[in-house]
Amino acid sequence: MAQSPYEGKLIRLRAKEPEDEPAFFRWINDHEVIEHLSARYPFSHAQEREWIAATAAPGYARAAFAVETLADRTLIGHCDLVGTSPEHRSATLAIMIGEKSCWDGGYGTDTMRTLCRFGFAEMNLHRIQLEVLAGNDRAKHVYEKIGFRVEGVRRDAHFRHGAYRNSIIMGLLEGELRLD
Template identity: 30%
Template sequence: MGICMKIDNIELREGEICLRLMEEKDKEAYYDAAFLNGDEEAMYFTGTKERFERDTVYAFIQKIIPDESRYDFIINNSHNEIIGEAVIHEIEEEERSAGFRICLFRSVDFSKGYGSIAIRLILKFAFETLKLHRVELEVFDYNHRGQRAYEKAGFVVEGTKRDGLYLNGTFHDIIMMAILEEEYFKKYGSVS
């Protein structure tokens, strides 16, 4: 399957975690989870500098849903609550590459393995369904938990944007990481 035609109705599951594509009907629950119930610690790890207005988020959701260069997944727990998001974005068809980002909205959901499960599900989708060659991400130097999770999943550090983020009066480095398809298949095995 080529990566230029967007696939609909995707649901990725492992254990207590389900990733499904964001839909228009999710906008209110997404906003509440990310911006009303999300906490400062979670925002800090993503470098978020402000809380967005409801209308701004709703307009953004309407814009991204049909965008064929990205897949925006909601992360649900076993109670069908939105606990985060995982996004494949900036898909480049010729290079077969894309960016990746993930966020758990509440720190109470950290260190439970939810992020690691979501990363594995996204990588499986990216390499086995979309047939990507490369998935890359950026992580801030102070997000040690995220760095460990990405390394455990097979991402490799490729470089550093020195002082690339200014947050709360301090400059921070941005660490660039990526995983290639051969690294993914070596770690996780061939398509079943």
């Protein structure tokens, strides 16, 4: 039987639902979850509802998914491929495993593999890029583990907690995804 394009070993990608809002609200307002993201101002429930409504139906322009566990369908995060270009066949990836109890449980790696596989096999992408802040060592480790390579650094691109941080540009080309 063919493998589901939405499923990895631990997770499933699905469309977002309005009922997901409380979890998304909790995560985006959790300083530990957003420590290495650009988000900084508090988000309202209304903003989260608008964001879900705007991104709930995944498509080529914005392939945005909720991430749930295969084991018991618990919502644990979200991820997306945005800024897609049909000419360059490229997109920019973002991921959040918001449920902190799941960190270091293999879910982020499985989500990245599943989303990248989806991007290459279902969206006909040639290139997936992302940015990770210097100091987000867990995320960088996961990206390198599945095949992303460092392509450059945007120096002092991010200001937070009274100091500047570099932003590291990483890219993955078709055929470079490491599935194990």
